[in-house]
Amino acid sequence: MMRPSGCTARGVLAALGAGRGAMAQAGGALSVILAALFGLQAAAPPPAPHDGGQTALALLDGRELYETHCETCHRADGQGIPGLYPPLDGTDWVTGDKGRLLRILLHGMQGDVDVKGVTYSSRMPGWGTILGDAEIAQVATYVRSSWSNHASEVSTNEVRRVRRATAGRDAPWTAALLRSSAHTGIPERVADDGRSAAAQETASSGHPYPVERPDVYRTFMPESSPASIAVGLPDDQSYCFDASVGYIRYAWQGGYIDNTEQWDGNGNAFTALQGDIYYRNQVGFPFRFGQGEDAPPVDFWGYRLVGEGYPEFRYTVRDVEIRELVKPHPEQSGLVRTFTVDGLDGPLWFVVGGEQAGVRFEASAGAWQGPWLRLTPAEAATFTITMLRHDSSAP
Ligand code: HEC
Numbered sequence: 583m584m585r586p587s588g589c590t591a592r593g594v595l596a597a598l599g600a601g602r603g604a605m606a607q608a609g610g611a612l613s614v615i616l617a618a619l620f621g622l623q624a625a626a627p628p629p630a631p632h633d634g635g636q637t638a639l640a641l642l643d644g645r646e647l648y649e650t651h652c653e654t655c656h657r658a659d660g661q662g663i664p665g666l667y668p669p670l671d672g673t674d675w676v677t678g679d680k681g682r683l684l685r686i687l688l689h690g691m692q693g694d695v696d697v698k699g700v701t702y703s704s705r706m707p708g709w710g711t712i713l714g715d716a717e718i719a720q721v722a723t724y725v726r727s728s729w730s731n732h733a734s735e736v737s738t739n740e741v742r743r744v745r746r747a748t749a750g751r752d753a754p755w756t757a758a759l760l761r762s763s764a765h766t767g768i769p770e771r772v773a774d775d776g777r778s779a780a781a782q783e784t785a786s787s788g789h790p791y792p793v794e795r796p797d798v799y800r801t802f803m804p805e806s807s808p809a810s811i812a813v814g815l816p817d818d819q820s821y822c823f824d825a826s827v828g829y830i831r832y833a834w835q836g837g838y839i840d841n842t843e844q845w846d847g848n849g850n851a852f853t854a855l856q857g858d859i860y861y862r863n864q865v866g867f868p869f870r871f872g873q874g875e876d877a878p879p880v881d882f883w884g885y886r887l888v889g890e891g892y893p894e895f896r897y898t899v900r901d902v903e904i905r906e907l908v909k910p911h912p913e914q915s916g917l918v919r920t921f922t923v924d925g926l927d928g929p930l931w932f933v934v935g936g937e938q939a940g941v942r943f944e945a946s947a948g949a950w951q952g953p954w955l956r957l958t959p960a961e962a963a964t965f966t967i968t969m970l971r972h973d974s975s976a977p
Contacts, residue, residue, distance in 0.1 A: 645724055660725070667704070668695065673697050680734075681740075687718050689748065689754055694756075711825070715739075719741045743768055813893060815892075819834075819915075819916075820833065820837075821834070825882050833859070833860060833969070835915055837856025838855075860972075861941045865877075871900070871928065875931075901925050904922070926962055930956075930962045932967065942970050
């Protein structure tokens with residue numbers, strides 16, 4: 583359970599209403615721009631980064647993005663939660679200078695900020711590693727034109743320009759910095775070298791109240807990159823997916839996450855895990871095209887929510903597309919990972935981490951050769967890898 587310190591009323595109020603039908607996408611630091619171009623149903627690799635950001639965006643709607651990524655804190659009515667999360671309705675940070683708003687959305691915000699006469703001193707994570715340019719444009723447009731706000735829309739191109747101009751930014755903004763004219767406005771032209779989104783090492787975000795599961799939460803996790811996604815599953819199972827590398831870093835059980843510490847002012851802390859890590863990936867990206875090979879480079883394209891809100895991750899290696907859906911094992915302590923693989927023209931290998939990983943692996947298809955599972959293209963089309971805790975009792 584989450585530590586419910588001092589937030590009982592708020593806890594009820596804030597019980598996550600995040601839009602479960604909404605499509606959410608996440609981008610690794612390197613492929614964040616690509617994520618903007620990823621059409622949910624598109625099987626073909628998306629076009630090159632930085633062009634045609636409008637593709638497939640009919641699928642993504644600003645309101646759904648808001649429900650998924652913002653509403654938890656800023657609430658459906660845009661009024662925030664007094665003393666904790668500032669309102670977005672009727673604030674100049676939202677309806678004023680677009681460049682300033684986009685900087686806040688890309689990199690986050692921390693420290694004292696006055697919003698409608700109230701001082702907040704908290705932290706908001708940046709969305710630049712999770713949302714593509716088009717998505718940021720849509721959610722920015724949504725907040726600028728919702729409730730009593732009537733400000734102009736934001737284009738994908740404007741987001742792209744601000745993202746490039748601020749690519750070196752590696753920490754959340756402060757209100758004081760954003761008040762200086764050096765950090766406002768949409769740049770006219772920027773050099774075409776801002777490929778990577780600013781790494782965000784220190785921003786944080788929190789859910790100091792109960793969370794419904796499954797829950798997908800982009801945050802800063804220990805032993806993982808800044809582009810981490812914590813996923814809380816039913817049955818007290820959780821795992822950390824690292825979007826920058828495209829695989830599960832570790833899984834834990836016995837609780838989810840606790841950000842209370844950050845809300846107490848210790849903003850540099852990582853999100854604290856509750857429970858015990860029982861699985862740690864020992865092999866990096868687990869797929870290979872030949873036994874004994876090194877891991878191939880991975881492009882992570884994001885995720886969508888399926889069923890009751892389970893994220894299905896999508897990534898590509900060479901021209902092979904892999905989708906991964908993780909659910910708790912129905913009877914034992916462990917996870918069932920369902921893979922869907924498309925575009926193979928030879929065998930695919932899945933390598934597991936041996937004893938130190940903390941789990942035993944079972945596969946629904948393929949042939950084991952030590953820690954290597956060999957799958958033909960037909961076997962790999964859909965298969966599951968089950969990871970059971972070593973100490974979990976048989977059913
Ligand atoms: C984890 C909670 C949380 C989430 C989720 C969140 N914010 Fe924030 N937001 C904050 C906090 C806290 C601040 C104030 C930061 C500070 O004290 O410096 C803030 C500040 C802001 C501000 C500037 C101040 C204001 O109220 O106008 C804007 C604009 C904003 N957020 C927009 C968004 C948008 C859009 C999203 C979704 C993409 C979002 N936020 C998601 C917590 C959150």
